[in-house]
Amino acid sequence: xxxxxxxxxxxxxxxxxxxxNEDVLVFGEDVGQNGGVFRATEGLQKEFGEDRVFDTPLxxxxxxxxxxxxxxxxxxxxxxxxxxxxxFEVMDSVAGxxxxxxxxxxxxxxxxxxxxxxFGGGVKTPEMHADSLEGLMAQTPGLKVVIPSTPYDAKGxxxxxxxxxxxxxxxxxxxxxxxxxxxxxxxEYTIELGKADIKREGNDVTIxxxxxxxHASLKAAEELEKDGIDVxxxxxxxxxxxxxxxxxxxxxxxxxxxxxxxxxxxxxIAANVVAEITERAILSLEAPVLRVTAPDTIYPxxxxxxxxxxxxxxxVATVNKVVNF
Amino acid sequence: xxxxxxxxxxxxFETFQILNEEGEIVNESAMPDLSDEELQELMTRxxxxxxxxxxxxxxxxxxxxxxxxxxxxxxxxxxxxxFALDKEDWILPGYRDIxxxxxxxxxxxxxxxxxxxxIGGGKFPEGLNVAVPQIIIGAQIVQTAGVALGLxxxxxxxxxxxxxxxxxxxQGDFYEGMNFAGxxxxxxxFIVQNNRFxxxxxxxxxxxxxxxxxxxxxxxxxxIQVDGMDVLAxxxxxxxxxxxxxxxxxxxxxxxxxxxxxxxxxxxxxxTRYRTSDLDDEWTKKDPLVRFRKFLExxxxxxxxxxxxxxxxxxxxxxxxxxxxxxxxxxxVTDLIGVMFDELPANLREQMEEFTAKxxx
Numbered sequence: 001x002x003x004x005x006x007x008x009x010x011x012x013x014x015x016x017x018x019x020x021n022e023d024v025l026v027f028g029e030d031v032g033q034n035g036g037v038f039r040a041t042e043g044l045q046k047e048f049g050e051d052r053v054f055d056t057p058l059x060x061x062x063x064x065x066x067x068x069x070x071x072x073x074x075x076x077x078x079x080x081x082x083x084x085x086x087x088f089e090v091m092d093s094v095a096g097x098x099x100x101x102x103x104x105x106x107x108x109x110x111x112x113x114x115x116x117x118x119f120g121g122g123v124k125t126p127e128m129h130a131d132s133l134e135g136l137m138a139q140t141p142g143l144k145v146v147i148p149s150t151p152y153d154a155k156g157x158x159x160x161x162x163x164x165x166x167x168x169x170x171x172x173x174x175x176x177x178x179x180x181x182x183x184x185x186x187x188e189y190t191i192e193l194g195k196a197d198i199k200r201e202g203n204d205v206t207i208x209x210x211x212x213x214x215h216a217s218l219k220a221a222e223e224l225e226k227d228g229i230d231v232x233x234x235x236x237x238x239x240x241x242x243x244x245x246x247x248x249x250x251x252x253x254x255x256x257x258x259x260x261x262x263x264x265x266x267x268x269i270a271a272n273v274v275a276e277i278t279e280r281a282i283l284s285l286e287a288p289v290l291r292v293t294a295p296d297t298i299y300p301x302x303x304x305x306x307x308x309x310x311x312x313x314x315x316v317a318t319v320n321k322v323v324n325f
Numbered sequence: 326x327x328x329x330x331x332x333x334x335x336x337x338f339e340t341f342q343i344l345n346e347e348g349e350i351v352n353e354s355a356m357p358d359l360s361d362e363e364l365q366e367l368m369t370r371x372x373x374x375x376x377x378x379x380x381x382x383x384x385x386x387x388x389x390x391x392x393x394x395x396x397x398x399x400x401x402x403x404x405x406x407x408f409a410l411d412k413e414d415w416i417l418p419g420y421r422d423i424x425x426x427x428x429x430x431x432x433x434x435x436x437x438x439x440x441x442x443x444i445g446g447g448k449f450p451e452g453l454n455v456a457v458p459q460i461i462i463g464a465q466i467v468q469t470a471g472v473a474l475g476l477x478x479x480x481x482x483x484x485x486x487x488x489x490x491x492x493x494x495x496q497g498d499f500y501e502g503m504n505f506a507g508x509x510x511x512x513x514x515f516i517v518q519n520n521r522f523x524x525x526x527x528x529x530x531x532x533x534x535x536x537x538x539x540x541x542x543x544x545x546x547x548x549i550q551v552d553g554m555d556v557l558a559x560x561x562x563x564x565x566x567x568x569x570x571x572x573x574x575x576x577x578x579x580x581x582x583x584x585x586x587x588x589x590x591x592x593x594x595x596x597t598r599y600r601t602s603d604l605d606d607e608w609t610k611k612d613p614l615v616r617f618r619k620f621l622e623x624x625x626x627x628x629x630x631x632x633x634x635x636x637x638x639x640x641x642x643x644x645x646x647x648x649x650x651x652x653x654x655x656x657x658v659t660d661l662i663g664v665m666f667d668e669l670p671a672n673l674r675e676q677m678e679e680f681t682a683k684x685x686x
Binding site for chain 2: 025051056057059061062064065066067068069070071072073074075092093096097102103104105106107108109110141142144164165166193194241242243244245
């Protein structure tokens with residue numbers, strides 16, 4: 001075991017995959033010699049060479065096309081989009097092309113690509129860096145969308161994503177990159193995609209969440225415990241497809257739930273979680289399923305982040321609403 | 326000053342031609358090394374494709390084909406370039422480029438299934454290095470850079486070739502794909518089939534550039550403009566580009582000057598709204614079949630009888646292929662679910678059960 005930050009765990013996962021499978025290629029803007037703008041690919045080019053880890057011209061759409069072409073010729077591309085706000089430049093390659101390739105070829109051709117990208121607020125980035133756009137990806141058939149919240153999860157989920165034979169969008173929350181260290185096994189391990197993790201067991205209310213909001217929810221749960229409210233926190237880890245079984249089993253136990261996301265109310269995936277709970281467990285519910293989200297504006301100017309982003313206080317207030325419904 | 330620079334650039338992109346409209350060799354030194362049989366095969370393919378186009382338009386009108394983008398006029402551009410390829414080369418076609426992939430090995434009935442919108446249309450035979458025809462104009466260009474890089478990294482002695490139209494050269498992906506290919510020095514050939522119209526918009530409204538070939542300059546790669554109605558010239562430049570790519574000398578942009586005699590697609594486009602009959606007449610005189618027929622007849626390599634045989638063969642093949650397409654199993658929702666992922670995620674496993682039950686009723 002070693003103490004790692006999430007970014008170190010991510011680098012470790014890529015190193016492991018570069019080592020175990022020579023078809024794995026890592027590329028993007030500044031991921032080579034520079035080791036990535038967040039050091040996610042630090043040392044990888046030196047260890048594996050320029051043929052395996054390399055820089056690209058500054059063009060996201062081209063990077064997406066490159067990944068697809070490499071996938072068609074037998075490689076396992078791990079492409080990086082420097083910030084997920086730049087997704088729009090490469091939306092066709094991701095949502096119009098790689099997501100559909102197996103289907104359009106009747107299952108005869110595959111594009112086993114992992115799209116890595118940082119996102120998320122709280123670090124005062126300039127415009128179009130922090131936006132939560134996972135909702136767009138989750139609406140695209142043919143993609144899986146993974147969002148880890150801990151160093152341990154990040155390593156196991158990234159190894160699974162790279163080994164998956166279909167495209168996976170792997171979103172890394174910038175605020176979680178170096179905010180804490182945790183025990184991460186040095187050897188390889190995988191975490192199944194599409195499975196949620198119960199980060200805190202509880203009996204009174206279920207919080208379904210992901211990304212940085214997992215930590216805000218855990219903090220809220222501690223405060224609520226002081227008031228005698230026993231909260232269960234489910235970290236989705238994969239936001240598409242949802243682990244409906246884990247969500248429903250929890251709601252059937254607690255009879256109350258909220259969904260917490262950093263994205264705006266009209267975005268993200270919270271509405272989807274609410275719909276699944278309503279369809280499958282309405283008879284277990286003692287209260288409506290409420291959402292904690294950001295307001296439906298454009299992502300805030302940097303100096304406004306603190307009052308715009310949802311935090312543990314919003315979560316405490318919303319849990320109290322469903323408890324006192 | 327700037328005008329002079331433009332003129333100097335344009336001078337570098339003169340149209341390359343081997344065979345004139347009368348079927349005479351005007352560029353003997355550039356004549357490709359093709360046997361009599363190969364020359365006859367090229368003509369055979371062009372005649373076959375012209376008949377196929379006529380039949381496809383008719384079958385579309387009868388409702389027996391779906392989406393169809395006519396190709397008459399572009400036979401030299403399409404088939405001359407494909408003829409320069411090795412079986413293992415990759416083709417990333419646009420939606421009009423069906424003849425190239427059929428001659429690369431796609432069974433005709435599958436091309437018809439693709440036209441109809443059937444899952445069988447994209448189920449390519451094992452080892453056929455072809456992408457499904459691309460509907461998103463320009464996407465095939467960035468993907469070709471990736472395929473070419475893949476081939477290079479695998480050490481294959483093969484190229485990736487892709488096709489788009491004159492309108493497609495305005496897309497960002499067109500530029501990005503060529504530029505990536507240049508930066509990585511990969512074995513890629515980009516063909517722009519300039520048939521002068523993107524649906525109703527003439528090429529003059531796409532760009533102020535006098536040639537599309539000169540757009541190669543922005544990527545730092547070779548560019549050449551060729552008479553796209555001259556099958557020998559198209560073959561020669563494609564072969565040279567392929568050789569250069571495999572020699573490590575980088576990608577090439579080829580602009581073929583061509584024309585489509587028919588509408589843009591069979592989905593209600595009416596070219597008389599935007600094209601004059603004078604322009605049609607001018608390009609009819611340049612018909613790639615007419616000039617190559619004259620050339621072969623002068624060499625005693627072609628007869629009316631031979632051509633009629635090919636016409637009959639094409640009609641029979643098409644009839645058989647349509648019949649085979651008709652016999653393809655009806656698609657089910659479960660078929661579509663089944664090809665979404667290697668392993669179905671939970672939501673699709675659930676929907677698979679629902680639709681299996683529905684379909685068994």
